[in-house]
Amino acid sequence: MSTTRTERSKDTQGESLHHEDLSISQILKERGVSRRDFLKFCSTVTAALALPPSFAPSVAQALDEVKRPPLVWLEFQGCTGDSEALLRSANPTVAEIVLDILSVDYHETIMAAAGHQAEAALDKTITDYKGKYFAVIEGSIPMKDGGIYGCVGGKSNLERARQVCGGAAATIAIGNCASYGGIPAAAPNPTGAVGVKEAVPGATVINLPGCPCNADNLTATIVHYLVFNKIPALDGHGRPLFAYGKRIHDNCERRPHFDAGQYVEKWGDDGHRRGYCLYKMGCKGPATFHNCPTQRYNEKTAWPIGSGHPCVGCAEPQFWDVMSPMYRRLPNVPGFGIEHTADAIGLGLAAGAAGAFVVHGALSAMRKDKEPGEDAKED
Amino acid sequence: MSDVCKVKQYVWELPLRWFHWINVLAIVILSGTGFLIGHPVTLGASASDYAMGWIRLIHFVAAYAFTVSVASRVVWAFIGNEHASWRAFFPMYSAKGREKLRHMIRYYTLQTHEVPEIVGHNPLATTAYFVLFLIYLAMILTGFAMYATHAPGGIMFKSLGFMYSHFTLQGMRLAHHFGMWLIFGFVINHIYSAWLMDIKEHGGEISSMFSGYKFTVKKGE
Numbered sequence: 001m002s003t004t005r006t007e008r009s010k011d012t013q014g015e016s017l018h019h020e021d022l023s024i025s026q027i028l029k030e031r032g033v034s035r036r037d038f039l040k041f042c043s044t045v046t047a048a049l050a051l052p053p054s055f056a057p058s059v060a061q062a063l064d065e066v067k068r069p070p071l072v073w074l075e076f077q078g079c080t081g082d083s084e085a086l087l088r089s090a091n092p093t094v095a096e097i098v099l100d101i102l103s104v105d106y107h108e109t110i111m112a113a114a115g116h117q118a119e120a121a122l123d124k125t126i127t128d129y130k131g132k133y134f135a136v137i138e139g140s141i142p143m144k145d146g147g148i149y150g151c152v153g154g155k156s157n158l159e160r161a162r163q164v165c166g167g168a169a170a171t172i173a174i175g176n177c178a179s180y181g182g183i184p185a186a187a188p189n190p191t192g193a194v195g196v197k198e199a200v201p202g203a204t205v206i207n208l209p210g211c212p213c214n215a216d217n218l219t220a221t222i223v224h225y226l227v228f229n230k231i232p233a234l235d236g237h238g239r240p241l242f243a244y245g246k247r248i249h250d251n252c253e254r255r256p257h258f259d260a261g262q263y264v265e266k267w268g269d270d271g272h273r274r275g276y277c278l279y280k281m282g283c284k285g286p287a288t289f290h291n292c293p294t295q296r297y298n299e300k301t302a303w304p305i306g307s308g309h310p311c312v313g314c315a316e317p318q319f320w321d322v323m324s325p326m327y328r329r330l331p332n333v334p335g336f337g338i339e340h341t342a343d344a345i346g347l348g349l350a351a352g353a354a355g356a357f358v359v360h361g362a363l364s365a366m367r368k369d370k371e372p373g374e375d376a377k378e379d
Numbered sequence: 380m381s382d383v384c385k386v387k388q389y390v391w392e393l394p395l396r397w398f399h400w401i402n403v404l405a406i407v408i409l410s411g412t413g414f415l416i417g418h419p420v421t422l423g424a425s426a427s428d429y430a431m432g433w434i435r436l437i438h439f440v441a442a443y444a445f446t447v448s449v450a451s452r453v454v455w456a457f458i459g460n461e462h463a464s465w466r467a468f469f470p471m472y473s474a475k476g477r478e479k480l481r482h483m484i485r486y487y488t489l490q491t492h493e494v495p496e497i498v499g500h501n502p503l504a505t506t507a508y509f510v511l512f513l514i515y516l517a518m519i520l521t522g523f524a525m526y527a528t529h530a531p532g533g534i535m536f537k538s539l540g541f542m543y544s545h546f547t548l549q550g551m552r553l554a555h556h557f558g559m560w561l562i563f564g565f566v567i568n569h570i571y572s573a574w575l576m577d578i579k580e581h582g583g584e585i586s587s588m589f590s591g592y593k594f595t596v597k598k599g600e
Binding site for chain 2: 235236241245246247250256257258259260261262263265271276279280284286287289313316317318322323329330331333342343345346347349350353354357360361363364367368369370371372
């Protein structure tokens with residue numbers, strides 16, 4: 001996977017061109033991935049796309065016939081966590097296949113090329129494959145002060161995003177930063193960070209938020225495009241419905257404990273050890289749409305709630321501001337200290353009102369008021 | 380004590396009284412179950428129990444009853460008698476209404492000893508009720524928007540789409556909690572004012588919400 005086309009074109013340009021004409025299954029064969037592993041991958045990705053199993057052969061057939069689409073991966077204002085999530089996929093076949101399906105022409109973190117050579121490769125891809133390549137954007141785009149807070153090769157992230165996303169067949173905003181600004185956009189957002197769709201409103205953007213994004217959802221999104229030749233159905237926040245169509249709370253393995261009324265009260269208590277519901281520990285599963293419970297991370301071995309930590313809502317817009325405090329059910333009330341929960345303030349208001357009326361009542365009781373009578377004026 | 384002979388008047392029609400008491404019952408149930416949903420206690424002995432499930436079911440059933448009742452009251456504002464009319468909720472827009480409102484405010488702020496006699500709604504109260512209706516609307520919208528997330532793509536979720544594009548679920552949750560406290564504040568005020576006017580007016584203020592009849596010096600509004 002570290003062999004990008006940039007590197008190849010340096011050594012053996014002829015082979016590289018030839019390589020592009022090969023179908024995916026031929027490439028996999030060359031790389032020593034068995035037909036069986038390929039079919040297994042097709043079944044997995046069919047499941048990730050929430051398609052019935054009968055679609056797996058169609059997926060396999062479509063991938064057999066499809067030519068490798070070029071892909072450029074741009075790293076903006078982010079922590080590279082999504083690249084890491086992809087690269088650290090433990091089971092080699094899936095991750096390898098992702099990158100083998102795609103011809104990754106530019107990826108700052110993993111490409112061998114550097115400096116002007118790398119920038120030239122990017123320019124070449126976006127010119128030669130205009131309207132055909134995929135762009136994957138990782139990290140937010142700083143907009144403040146003309147976008148000077150994020151520059152690569154003398155060009156601001158905003159400038160590059162307009163250029164690259166504008167000419168792409170589709171742009172995949174990977175991670176919460178690229179989708180909605182993520183952590184860089186958290187208050188007070190010093191760099192004016194925004195997501196790709198906000199920075200380049202004209203681009204076709206698929207948001208794959210998460211902190212980090214689940215690499216399986218990236219694979220599935222790309223496969224969806226290759227198989228159906230269109231982007232998957234999106235929700236109101238631009239996220240594919242196959243991965244973000246259900247709440248975590250509704251697919252959670254701890255949901256029976258929620259319905260039963262069994263909750264973790266504090267870290268490490270008996271309920272925590274027994275795997276009870278993390279609702280009272282501030283779990284944001286009821287406010288978060290993501291397929292974590294079914295897809296999971298690290299080759300489907302683990303995910304936060306499965307490991308005993310409440311969901312922090314990382315797949316939702318502005319999660320760092322909106323979902324905090326992480327270990328409380330409700331947000332803080334602006335203007336009050338963190339010890340004042342909404343209900344404490346509400347109780348104070350109600351008690352204040354009651355007190356005021358007790359005083360008013362006492363005063364009214366002591367007064368000799370004139371009851372409405374014949375002489376009372378009509379009102 | 381006045382010895383004036385008072386006139387019996389039918390003020391609150393039967394449907395209106397029903398809406399009032401359904402709202403009372405629904406708000407009590409919704410607040411009780413709402414507390415348990417916001418701050419659950421471990422009630423389940425085994426994972427096969429359904430304590431929270433039932434609590435939420437009761438909350439949702441009461442929510443539907445409340446919504447239907449509030450919606451019916453709004454419809455009744457257009458078909459009910461003059462006291463139930465929507466016009467009563469905007470005293471600011473008529474000279475007479477403003478005069479009554481001024482007198483009421485003067486009385487409540489202890490500036491006059493003359494108890495105003497009002498047959499139907501007190502203009503200060505209707506102004507508060509209008510705000511209360513807005514709180515009800517906010518509670519209904521945030522409540523159903525949170526509820527509908529169990530079936531994204533469903534009819535309810537789609538018709539509440541504007542809620543999700545304008546507010547976050549956490550924001551709605553916070554507003555839903557505050558709404559309850561505002562309603563509690565209103566209830567304290569409401570019960571106190573009814574008690575005060577019942578004592579001062581001698582018009583059967585409290586019993587009128589059961590019987591529909593009030594007692595006034597003069598026949599008419």
